[in-house]
Amino acid sequence: MILAILALFILALSLLLILISPGKLATLKNKNGEIIQTAICEKVMLPINDTHLGCFIQSENTNNPVLLFLHGGPGSPELPLLDIKDPDKRLEQIFTVCYLDQRGAGMSFNRSIPPESMTMEQLVADNWAVTNYLQQRFQKERIYILGHSWGSALGLKTIEKYPECYHACIGTGQVTQQLPSEKLAYDYMFHHATEIGDKRALRALKKYDSNSADFPSLGYITSIRLSLMNKYGIGLEHKKHTMYSQTMRILFFKGYTLKEKGNYLRGSLFSLQCLFPDLLLDNMPTTFKIPVYIIHGEHDYQVSYVLSKRFFETMEAPAKDFFTFEDSAHSPFIEEPERFIQIIRKLL
Incomplete structure (x- = not known):
């Protein structure tokens, strides 16, 4: 009897997962719940360089300017x-x-991708190829680029190499010097855990030495780092202290098939293994030929707010600005979307 109930439960769960994973997004609607007739909502696989890259292209009106959105991670489509x-x-x-699932991430993950092709240089080349597709399809001489976290580093590298393709670059959770940022975050979490008497966190943190040559290790990144940052409100979101809501959003996301949801996890781990060393390199450009704008949450330790502000002060660009979000950590566009959109409108 128990085995029969368990089998029915597994069957019901499998059917539910299939039902919530059609691999297709709903058309955009207005405030009244009506379909916007001029809108597009597409899922596209593009042959880019030596692989296929997946992306979602959405707009209320294709006469709008074009924006290439570069997700963070590495390997975490947003x-x-x-x-x-x-x-x-x-x-x-x-x-x-254009929400691009970068090489090795999400629906762009496949087991045949050579690990040696997973470099920042290659992803910059991919960005340029996708940009060319967008320019030609929507008849735009230039487009905008917006990068979050790891994507913000990719954004700066891309506009440094191909400035003629872009109006401006917007970085949020702007990566600058990630190795010092990781050490600042570790110190903050250690001191905070000490202050509040979080003995479990202290035991976990003491397993890692922030002054060691291999810090931050992949084990640290995928275990204690993210969970503790979220717990203390200095990670993905300032006011939501668990990963539960993010996990559920991915699980119930209708744009992915069940297989693609599995590849989301596989791609995230694969990308971290291959690309995190690139993220730790202190080689961000500081001089740009187009405007650069940074939007950063004041409580962000996943990517240091302090180091981002310092980077901005030394940065040279035809136009630049820095916007502090006092109620956000690492994801201002999720945590304070109304103000985020207001700022974006002013920058156009």
Whole structure:
């Protein structure tokens, strides 16, 4: 009897997962719940360089400027996390947005991707190829680029090499010097855990030495680091202290098939293994030929707010600005979407 009930439960769960994983997004709607007739909502696989890259292209009107959205991670596509129901708070009202699943991530993951092709240089080349596709398809001489976290580093590298393709670059959770950032975060978590008497966190942190040559190790990154940052409100979101909501958003995201949801996890681990060393290199450019804008949460330790502000002060660009979000940590576009969109509108 127990085995029969268990089998029925597994069957029901499997059917539910299939039902919530159609691999297709719903068409954009206005505030009244009506389908926007001029909108597009597409899932596209592009033959780029030596692989195929998946992306979602969404817009209320394709006459809008075009924006290439570069996710963080490495290896963590973010459209599934953007649970923004108010049309006035979404990027698609302003732009035709291309949410690219980068090489090795999400629906762009496949087991045949050579690990040696997973470099920042290669991903920059991929960005340029996707940009060319967007320029030709939507008849735009230049587009905008917006990068979050790891994607913000990719954004700066991309506009440094191909400035003629872009109007401006916007970075949020802007990566600058990630190795010092990781050490600042470790010190903060250690001192905070000491202050509040979080003995479990202290035991976990003491397993790692922030002054060792291999810090931060992949084991540290995938275990205690992210969970503790979220617990203390200095990680993905300042006011949500667990990964539960992010995990559920990915699980219930309709744009992915069940297989692609599995590849989301596989791609995240694969990308971290291959690309995190690139993220730790202190080689961010500081001089740019197009405007650069940075939006950063004041409580962010996943990527240091202090180091980002310091980087901005030394940065040279035709136009630049830095926006502090006092109620955000690492994801201002999720935590304070209304103000985020207001700023983006002013920058156009």
